Amino acid sequence: MxxxxxxxxxxxxxxxxxxxxxxxxxxxxxxxxxxxxxxxxxxxxxxxxxxxxxxxxxxxxxxxxxxxxxxxxxxxxxxxxxxxxxxxxxxxxxxxxxxxxxxxxxxxxxxxxxxxxxxxxxxxxxxxxxHDDKGLLDPKGHRAILDSYAGTDAAREAVRGAWRDLQAARKTRDKAIEALEAVRAEEEFLRHAVAELSKLAPEAGEEEVLDKRRRDMQAAEKIRDDIAQASNALGYDGAEGAMASALRWLEGAADKADGRLDAPIAALARAMAELDDAARGVADCLDALEFNPAELEDTEERLFALRGLARKHQVQPDDLAGLAETLAARLEALDAGEARIGDLDRAVTEAEAAFDTAATALTEARRAAAGRLDRVVAAELAPLKMERAVFRTEITEAPAGPEGRDAVAFTVATNPGAPSGPLNRIASGxxxxxxxxxxxxxxxEEQGGGxxxxxxxxxxxxxxxxxxxxxxxxxxxxxxxxxxxxxxxxxxxxxxxxxxxxxxxxxxxMTLSEVVPLATAEREAEIARMLSGDTVTAEARAAARALLAG
Structure with a gap:
């Protein structure tokens, strides 16, 4: 207030x-x-x-x-x-x-x-x-006025919820269609790439293992002959045999050398033991360096295939396995896409039906309230000497939205048979x-005070x-x-x-304006002035008193 x-x-x-x-x-x-x-x-x-x-x-x-x-x-x-x-x-x-x-x-x-x-x-x-263009004369606010009169808060909230669900369902479907179309554009590439990667079946860390094995085999190929010759030189036909013969000869002569050969024989025995250790180590090395030449060829072929495919897809060789999973998932999404779009279409259809139900209920509530409003306004117009005028709340279909799908306008026809139209265009002042x-x-009566x-x-x-x-x-x-x-x-x-x-x-x-509160006597004089003009007559004062008396 x-x-x-x-x-x-x-x-x-x-x-x-x-x-x-x-x-x-x-x-x-x-x-x-x-x-x-x-x-x-x-x-x-x-x-x-x-x-x-x-x-x-x-x-x-x-x-x-x-x-x-x-x-x-x-x-x-x-x-x-x-x-x-x-x-x-x-x-x-x-x-x-x-x-x-x-x-x-x-x-x-x-x-x-x-x-x-x-x-x-x-x-x-x-x-x-x-000249009110913000209130009842503004058609943009007529729907809200009718809703306030009708008390449609719950129905409008149901419509808003259904509209949000519908928009969300449409957005999800549209995004899925967009994603599916994007995948379809690269379907040929996906199928070829997935087949190629599946055939190669790359594993994470595989490139490093293959590279090391290839270098080991290449190195073995270069040093194995020298190691084999060394093994032969250390063997029975080489140093081992000569030392064994020398030891045998010395042991045969030791009894007659008065102990002077004991030390050389012991040293030679020790040398034989060390020579045996060396021979075994060289033999183990030869075993480790043993490989099938075809294995080197296979290793190089797979290593080059991994590196070539990585360059083709512009990733690191270790990322090929993850790429294969990603592309396979995209291809699977493409294959399952049509079925998913069908599910999303059904979800949109269900959301549209829910919105239609809520919007229809809101429309019915508005139409019922519009009928009541038209009747009570007509009852109010009669005492105002406008019993022949017709007030009508028109509800027409509007684009669907969070407030339903109704356009509301208050129209009037001032005389029977006359066309109805907006309040501010049809009615005189x-x-x-x-x-x-x-x-x-x-x-x-419906909206309350405040x-x-x-x-x-x-x-x-x-x-x-x-x-x-x-x-x-x-x-x-x-x-x-x-x-x-x-x-x-x-x-x-x-x-x-x-x-x-x-x-x-x-x-x-200087002309100034003033506003004065009026007591009873002053009100009588003011109302008498309003009745008679500048010259206030006794009759005007009597009429003013009658009006104030009610």
């Missing part, structure tokens, strides 16, 4: 302090007195886009402060939390406009952007009138005001009993909430719970 509005140096207002109340607040005054300036100033502090030049002539800057009282659970709390702003029951908005056009805003003494002010304004104030009022009265509703000359073009009906509906709408009405209708003004008069005065050659 709007509690207070302070205006400094805005247009023709030098200083103004207003304290508003719950219920129906009416502002009256002659044309041009400055009533619209109040709305311009309120719109300025709420971040609305309006007049470019608002600062009063001669002033350095203009300033507007608006104080709101927030009940528990008010949607403004969510906006404050999102913006990281302090929140309490008291919400103070302040905005300054300098003479050079710079605008600065604050919320609870924290500097904010105009966008934050506009987000808050959507939760705080509704402006209704002939007075008719439009009454349509908006009837619709808002019906919607407010928002300050402002009606800017919504009674334009009506008078007499119709104006009285307009006033009574505004009064009913204000019960339990707050409504501000700028009006030229004495019937409407008389039904207000709180009354302000907007007037102009000239001070030191």
């Amino acid at each position: 709007l509690r207070a509005l302070e205006i400094r140096d805005m247009l023709i207002i030098d200083r103004l302090d207003l304290e508003f109340q719950p219920g129906l607040n009416v502002l009256t005054g002659e044309t041009g007195a400055g009533k619209s300036i109040l709305l311009d100033s309120l719109g300025f502090v709420l971040g609305w886009r309006g007049r470019a030049a608002l600062v009063r002539s001669g002033a350095e800057q203009g300033e507007v402060v608006a104080e709101f009282q927030l009940p528990e659970g008010h949607p403004a709390y969510a906006v404050l939390e999102e913006a990281g702003l302090p929140a309490s029951e008291e919400l103070i908005l302040r905005r300054v406009n300098t003479a050079d056009g710079r605008k600065t805003g604050w919320v609870n003494d924290r500097r904010v952007s105009g966008e934050v002010l506009r987000q808050l304004s959507d939760t705080l104030v509704e402006l209704h009138g002939q 007075g008719e439009l005001s009454r349509f908006l009022l009837a619709l808002k009265v019906c919607l407010s 928002v300050t509703m402002i009606f800017d000359e919504i009674d334009r073009g009506v008078g007499g009993a119709t104006a009285d009906a307009v006033g009574r509906r505004l009064k009913a709408l204000a019960e339990g909430g707050q409504v501000l009405v700028v009006t030229h209708s004495p019937q409407v003004a008389a039904l207000g719970g709180h009354h302000w008069r907007v007037a102009k005065r000239v001070e030191e050659g």
Whole structure:
């Protein structure tokens, strides 16, 4: 609820302090007195886009402060939390406009952007009138208005969930198709490469083993002949045989040498033992160097095949085994791809069916609510002297999305047989005001309070009993909430719970606007003026008293 509005140096207002109340607040005054300036100033502090030049002539800057009282659970709390702003029951908005056009805003003494002010304004104030392009006259918001009236929160959440699942299923399928198409483009290469790698069957670390074996065999080929000759020289036909003969000869002569051959015989025995060790070592070496020439050829052939295939695929030889597994998996995916795409297609079909079911249920709920809304609006139009007019909530098919597949538009036909069309194109000024009022009265019963509703000359073009009906509906709408009405209708003004008069005065050659709260006697005079004009007659005062008496 709007509690207070302070205006400094805005247009023709030098200083103004207003304290508003719950219920129906009416502002009256002659044309041009400055009533619209109040709305311009309120719109300025709420971040609305309006007049470019608002600062009063001669002033350095203009300033507007608006104080709101927030009940528990008010949607403004969510906006404050999102913006990281302090929140309490008291919400103070302040905005300054300098003479050079710079605008600065604050919320609870924290500097904010105009966008934050506009987000808050959507939760705080509704402006209704002939030039309202943000509220009921904006077709973009009609679906949300109908949903609020119908109470479709659960149905809409079901649709949003089904839409998310559908989008996810489609995305998964599309990615699988894309991947399958990419694999298909290299199918011939894959099949050839997998066959080639499967035939070779490379193993990790194999290249190093083969290279070492090849070098060993190549080295053995070069030294084996020398080692074999050395083995022969050490054998019985060589050193071993000669030493054995020498030892045998010396042992035969030892008995006659008086011990002089003992030492040479012992040394020769030791040498025979060492020679035997050497011969065995050389023989072992020969055995180790023994290989089949065909093995060298096979080893070289496989080693060259591994290295050649690695160069072909631009990988290291040790990575061929992993490459073989990767390419085989891609080929397997290609072969299994069609079946997987079929499964994903079925998942998309199931998701589409789930979305269709949820969207159909939401459409039915909207259509049922549209019928109820049309009936209650028609009932409201009759007392407003528009019983022949037809209000209709049209629901047409729209592209599917997270909010379903319905487009909603409020249309009217002002006379029987006349074509229906959008509210702001078909209805005249007075008719439009009454349509908006009837619709808002019906919607407010479902939407509850918490928002300050402002009606800017919504009674334009009506008078007499119709104006009285307009006033009574505004009064009913204000019960339990707050409504501000700028009006030229004495019937409407008389039904207000709180009354302000907007007037102009000239001070030191400068025209200024002032707003004065009216007591009962003053209200009578103001309503009499509205009835009779500049000259207030006794009859006008009597009529004013009758209107105030109800």
